[in-house]
Amino acid sequence: MRIHLFGRLRDGPPVAPVPETVTDLDTLRAWLAPTRPELVADSVRIALNDEMVFGNRSISDEDEIAFLPPVSGG
Secondary structure, three states: OEEEEOHHHHHOOOOOOOOOOOOEHHHHHHHHOOOOHHHHOOOOEEEEOOEEEOOOOEOOOOOEEEEEOOOOOO
């Protein structure tokens, strides 16, 4: 699976290769929480294969997952 980070989320350390035991978004969030807690914040949105998703979804090695920070502007 490919993980893309946008905006300020790219400022942290790189994301380690995701283990094969991670098969859904909830498990991915739990796996990321200790090393990249900013990626699992409530304000961060996730896109799975170019589609915004909410809640849990199954993921596979072929998927692209994007983490999007909150947007502000005026």
